[in-house]
Amino acid sequence: MKIKDDNYMKWFRLIAFIVILISTVACLFPFLLIISASFTQNEAIIRDGYHLIPTVFSFEGYATVFRFPKQVLQAYGVTTLTTVIGTTLGLFLMTMAGYVLQRKDFKYRNFFAFMIYFTTLFGGGLVPWYILMTKYLKLTDKLEVLILPGLMTPFLIILMKNFIRSAVPDEVIESAKIDGANDFTIYSRIVLQLSMPGIATVGLFLALHYWNDWFTSSLFINDTTKYQLQYYLYNVINAMSFVAQMGSGTGVSLGSDMPTESTKMAMSIIVTGPILFLYPFVQRYFVKGLTIGAVKG
Amino acid sequence: MLKKNGVLRELVTNRILFLMLLPALIFFLINSYVPMVGIYYAFTRFDFNTSLFNSQFVGLDNFKFLWKSGVLARLTLNTVGYNIVFILLGNVLAIALAILLSELRLQWFKKLTQSIMFLPYFVSFVILSVIVYNVFNYESGFLNSTLKSFGYESLDVYNTPWVWVFLIIIFYLWKNIGYSMVIYLASITGISEEYYEAAKIDGANIFQRIWYITVPMLKTTFVMLLLFALGSIMKGQFDLFYQLIGNNGVLYNTTDILDTYVYRSLKVTFDIGMSTAAGLYQSLFGFVLIMTVNYIIKKINDEYALF
Numbered sequence: 001m002k003i004k005d006d007n008y009m010k011w012f013r014l015i016a017f018i019v020i021l022i023s024t025v026a027c028l029f030p031f032l033l034i035i036s037a038s039f040t041q042n043e044a045i046i047r048d049g050y051h052l053i054p055t056v057f058s059f060e061g062y063a064t065v066f067r068f069p070k071q072v073l074q075a076y077g078v079t080t081l082t083t084v085i086g087t088t089l090g091l092f093l094m095t096m097a098g099y100v101l102q103r104k105d106f107k108y109r110n111f112f113a114f115m116i117y118f119t120t121l122f123g124g125g126l127v128p129w130y131i132l133m134t135k136y137l138k139l140t141d142k143l144e145v146l147i148l149p150g151l152m153t154p155f156l157i158i159l160m161k162n163f164i165r166s167a168v169p170d171e172v173i174e175s176a177k178i179d180g181a182n183d184f185t186i187y188s189r190i191v192l193q194l195s196m197p198g199i200a201t202v203g204l205f206l207a208l209h210y211w212n213d214w215f216t217s218s219l220f221i222n223d224t225t226k227y228q229l230q231y232y233l234y235n236v237i238n239a240m241s242f243v244a245q246m247g248s249g250t251g252v253s254l255g256s257d258m259p260t261e262s263t264k265m266a267m268s269i270i271v272t273g274p275i276l277f278l279y280p281f282v283q284r285y286f287v288k289g290l291t292i293g294a295v296k297g
Numbered sequence: 298m299l300k301k302n303g304v305l306r307e308l309v310t311n312r313i314l315f316l317m318l319l320p321a322l323i324f325f326l327i328n329s330y331v332p333m334v335g336i337y338y339a340f341t342r343f344d345f346n347t348s349l350f351n352s353q354f355v356g357l358d359n360f361k362f363l364w365k366s367g368v369l370a371r372l373t374l375n376t377v378g379y380n381i382v383f384i385l386l387g388n389v390l391a392i393a394l395a396i397l398l399s400e401l402r403l404q405w406f407k408k409l410t411q412s413i414m415f416l417p418y419f420v421s422f423v424i425l426s427v428i429v430y431n432v433f434n435y436e437s438g439f440l441n442s443t444l445k446s447f448g449y450e451s452l453d454v455y456n457t458p459w460v461w462v463f464l465i466i467i468f469y470l471w472k473n474i475g476y477s478m479v480i481y482l483a484s485i486t487g488i489s490e491e492y493y494e495a496a497k498i499d500g501a502n503i504f505q506r507i508w509y510i511t512v513p514m515l516k517t518t519f520v521m522l523l524l525f526a527l528g529s530i531m532k533g534q535f536d537l538f539y540q541l542i543g544n545n546g547v548l549y550n551t552t553d554i555l556d557t558y559v560y561r562s563l564k565v566t567f568d569i570g571m572s573t574a575a576g577l578y579q580s581l582f583g584f585v586l587i588m589t590v591n592y593i594i595k596k597i598n599d600e601y602a603l604f
Contacts, residue, residue, distance in 0.1 A: 008502060008503060009400075009503060012400065012503050013400060013401060013402065015397075016397035016398070016400050016401055017401060017406075019394070019397055020394065020397055020398055020401065020406075020410050021410070023394060023410075023414060023474075024409075024410040024413045024414055026471070027413055027414045027416060027417055027471065027474075027475065028413050028416070030417075030428040030431070030432065030471075031416075031428075033428070033431050033432065033439055034424075034427060034428060034431060037431060045437050046436070046437060048437075048442060049436070049437040049438060049439065049441060049442025049443075049445065050431050050432070050437055050438060050439040050442060051439070051442060052439075093320045093321055093324070094321070096317040096318070096320070096321070097317070097318055097320075097321035099317070100314045100315075100317050100318040101318070103314060105311075106311055106314050107307050107311070108307070112318060112322065114604070115322070115325065116321065116325055117604065119325055119328075119329035119330070120528060120529075121528075121583075121584055121587055121588075122333075122580050122581075122583075122584045123329055123332065123333065123580055124329075124331075124332030124333040124334070124335050124336055124576075124580070125332070125336070125559065125573060125576025125577055125579065125580055126556075126559050126560065126563060126572070126576055127335070127338060127559065127562075127563055127569060127572045127573040127576055128332040128333070128334070128335020128336060128338060128573060128576075129328070129332040129335070130563060131335055131338070131569075132327075132331055132332050132335060135345070148328075149328060151324060152321060152324055152325070154325075155525075157321065182313055183311075183313040183314050183317065184313050184317065187317065208419060211421075212420075212421035212422070212423075214421065214422070214423050215535075215536070218564070219564070230421045230423045231423075233423050233424075233427075234423045234426075234540075237423070237426070237427060237430070238543065261437065264427065265427070265431070268424055268427045271421070271423075271424065272420060272421070272424055275419050275420065279412075279416060279419055280412070283412055283415060286415075287411075287415070287479055287483075
């Protein structure tokens with residue numbers, strides 16, 4: 001009986017292996033196409049199209065991007081700044097809110113939790129929000145507008161609340177209170193230390209949101225020096241005015257035979273770069289945090 | 298006497314907690330509650346130069362126009378339709394892959410493939426649009442250059458609306474499957490080995506073990522993800538649709554959802570009244586839908602209800 005089952009399992013595992021392998025390749029394949037295209041000579045792309053392996057190998061795509069690096073570096077700067085500030089500030093405020101909302105001796109916790117949750121059920125919609133931001137708060141072309149709207153989401157606050165509840169036993173808070181610690185001290189000295197995996201997960205969600213954001217720029221930013229990285233790339237790809245953008249302000253007029261296709265692909269790699277580079281390190285924590293959340297859920 | 302249990306008393310005793318929660322409350326007040334006042338724009342002919350309540354009141358005209366032109370029906374159908382497919386296909390495939398992956402023995406292979414499948418989740422939608430363009434554009438796309446090298450005709454994908462129904466679903470799955478798979482895999486890892494041992498002794502084969510142990514054990518996770526997804530069923534994947542389709546009018550019939558319509562009316566055609574009306578419809582429809590679903594779930598099993 002046992003031997004028969006093992007035989008069975010061999011076949012099952014082989015099929016599982018093949019299916020997983022195919023899915024993995026399917027997930028990886030598009031990246032390979034872009035990487036390959038970024039290293040292909042532009043004329044070769046126009047003549048032969050995109051291929052999995054560069055038909056004519058060339059660095060000209062990257063060379064073009066870095067010939068006038070000002071705009072790319074600016075966009076990098078804006079994105080890095082908003083990501084760092086937004087993630088730090090957002091984490092601080094959301095862990096505090098999460099901590100307060102799970103305190104059982106806080107009488108109105110359910111009322112406030114519902115007030116926050118309710119915003120996911122019903123809202124004014126995009127347009128009233130847009131008008132509030134531009135007409136009444138006058139945030140157009142301000143760096144604040146790239147940071148503030150993304151600071152907190154109900155989902156992440158609830159995640160944080162649940163995480164703190166399961167990571168910090170009530171007795172610990174009680175005994176700290178008896179020892180004379182005030183609520184903020186308990187939060188900063190005890191709660192933050194004990195909920196590190198949850199903070200890492202929420203922080204990654206938040207950082208990813210800021211890094212990949214193009215939408216906020218598209219709504220509120222007209223000043224090209226304040227474009228987020230993704231929106232800069234979006235414009236390069238869609239407006240087809242890459243040459244004009246790169247040349248503007250440098251006083252150099254560029255020929256129309258610029259390697260635009262390969263440059264676009266090189267830009268994509270440069271924009272994605274930090275994520276692809278950080279991914280192997282970051283991924284472990286993300287999976288760990290999600291795992292804890294899911295099993296508890 | 299009154300003060301002893303009153304709001305004021307609570308404010309004083311827990312003042313630090315209040316202060317700690319205050320930033321979050323102010324944030325949601327400004328970011329979410331104040332814009333609700335702007336819903337009034339849906340009933341006006343918008344004029345950027347006057348204030349909100351000085352704009353000309355037109356009653357339900359904006360809604361009437363949207364309804365008569367068939368826009369609302371098409372948008373609702375697309376928004377809800379795509380979301381249902383996303384939820385069903387996404388979960389079924391994620392569960393299937395998680396089960397297959399959990400049965401593999403090679404640890405390094407498991408870790409590596411899991412990481413690679415999770416990778417697309419980290420990539421921005423702008424990059425996704427580059428990928429799609431790279432594969433499907435008419436002149437130099439990977440698909441057409443491959444077809445050409447085998448002597449076939451090129452396909453004009455960007456002018457073929459029905460293809461995009463499949464492309465959007467495929468790329469949704471590409472981007473999200475690894476994420477949900479990791480969550481399911483975590484739940485599978487949490488299942489006690491003893492169940493499987495006992496089943497093996499009773500002579501259950503691998504399919505029976507999956508069907509009678511693994512699948513039922515994933516039910517909680519599935520319902521949780523399902524409820525989250527249902528909550529946002531009227532808010533389609535805006536980034537996905539907008540980055541893939543953009544303002545390509547040829548494809549609207551099969552790919553326009555409420556979010557893309559509202560965004561376009563705001564940013565491209567500047568139709569503020571119409572755009573607010575569509576947004577309000579989206580909010581209301583979504584609200585009613587969630588309340589109904591929650592009510593039904595509460596009737597069936599109280600534990601799973603959202604609130």
